[in-house]
Amino acid sequence: MxxxxxxxxxxxxxxxxxxxxxxxxxxxxxxxxxxxxxxxxxxxxxxxxxxxxxxxxxxxxxxxxxxxxxxxxxxxxxxxxxxxxxxxxxxxxxxxxxxxxxxxxxxxxxxxxxxxxxxxxxxxxxxxxxxxxxxxxxxxxxxxxxxxxxxxxxxxxxxxxxxTHPQSPPEFVEHSNARRRMAVYQELVEKRLCFSIDLQQLAAAAGVTRFQVIRDFKKVADLTPAAFIRDRRLRRANALIEAGASLADAAVGAGFADQSHLSRIFRAAHGFTPGMLKRAVA
Known part of the structure; x- marks a missing residue:
């Protein structure tokens, strides 16, 4: 088909x-x-x-x-x-x-x-x-x-x-220590998507407290660290499916518990299932 x-x-x-x-x-x-x-x-x-x-x-x-x-x-x-x-x-x-x-x-x-x-x-x-x-x-x-x-x-x-703006760059949140720390958090998250990630790990990477990590995510992205990590796992799964991975392998490779876990989170974020994406790129 x-x-x-x-x-x-x-x-x-x-x-x-x-x-x-x-x-x-x-x-x-x-x-x-x-x-x-x-x-x-x-x-x-x-x-x-x-x-x-x-x-x-x-x-x-x-x-x-x-x-x-x-x-x-x-x-x-x-x-x-x-x-x-x-x-x-x-x-x-x-x-x-x-x-x-x-x-x-x-x-x-x-x-x-x-x-x-x-x-x-x-x-x-x-x-x-x-x-x-x-x-x-x-x-x-x-x-x-x-x-x-x-x-x-x-x-x-x-x-x-x-x-669109003729040539102007996008308006980002003003540069601050929080934005620089976000780059550190994101690097750690990308490296450890397949593993458990907690606030203490993020805090240690940036040299701040767990409370500061929460404030940084709220200030820069207006969401929780957990929501950010879930989003990055979804993006990894999407990329793996696009590259030809099975749904089960994409789920494991992106740090989800199993395929059903991926399917539930994927549809909640994107409105269609990972199986539909798999068929579209086949």
Whole structure:
């Protein structure tokens, strides 16, 4: 079964499909409907561009919370912490794009930009862009690959030229001792993903107390150390699956207790299962 033929996963009134663009293989796409699902706070190394097609979604991106109604385009820059849940009683449906940084940067360079795009706002109300993104998403399932490629580039051109900073760098949390310590914490976490990690280990690596570790994660990332470690394990598992590992091996290699543990955490963060990702990249 190829990825275009994949059946839609259904859970009560919730539906999800995930596939790859036929021309741009590093561009993932999701079509989903959620009623009760709630995304845990997480990050992506890539961009997330979500077009709300029905209902409304409530999202916290960084420290900003927005409610995006039908027709709104939600944009999350790489490494931005975000969650997501229903913003109305009937839930929400959306079409989502997951472009890798290298891919979107290449498109931006073709348009005369010299940097990776940084989006100015999280929620975009632009009817022309909405229509272009809808067409691009729909044609990504078409057998006409040239039409799919053209529609995607037209939509991304509009998105980049009208809704990104021309050349300015992203706005990070101000540099401080907390941010420098976060780099130490992250290095330790990446090295010990397959092992138990506790606050004392993080504190010892940075030469601070366990209480300071908690304050640093709150100040810089607005979340707990446990949530940060869970996110990094998810990213490791995702990379292993993309590289061809079995779901069981990806779970072990990323530090999860077992495959079911990975599946539960993965779906809570991403809205679809690791098995769907496995089939899409096969």
């Amino acid at each position: 190829n990825e275009i033929d994949q059946p839609m996963s259904k859970d009560l009134q919730e539906e999800q499909e995930f596939w790859r663009h036929p021309r741009f293989r590093d561009l993932g796409l999701l079509k989903a409907k959620f009623t009760k699902h709630r995304y845990d706070r997480h990050t992506h190394p890539n961009y997330v561009i979500a077009l709300i097609t029905a209902g409304a979604e409530r999202v916290k991106i960084g420290r900003e919370t927005v409610v995006a109604p039908t027709g709104t385009l939600l944009v999350v820059n790489p490494e931005e912490w975000h969650d997501g849940e229903s913003g109305c009683p009937d839930g929400w449906s959306y079409r989502t794009f997951y472009p890798q940084v290298e891919f979107l940067t290449h498109v931006a360079v073709e348009l005369g930009r010299s940097e990776s795009p940084i989006f100015r706002q999280s929620a975009i109300d632009d009817p022309q862009l909405r229509d272009a993104m809808t067409l691009a998403h729909r044609l990504s399932r078409s057998d006409d690959i040239l039409a799919a490629e053209t529609a995607m580039l037209v939509a991304l051109r509009h998105l980049i030229l009208r809704h």
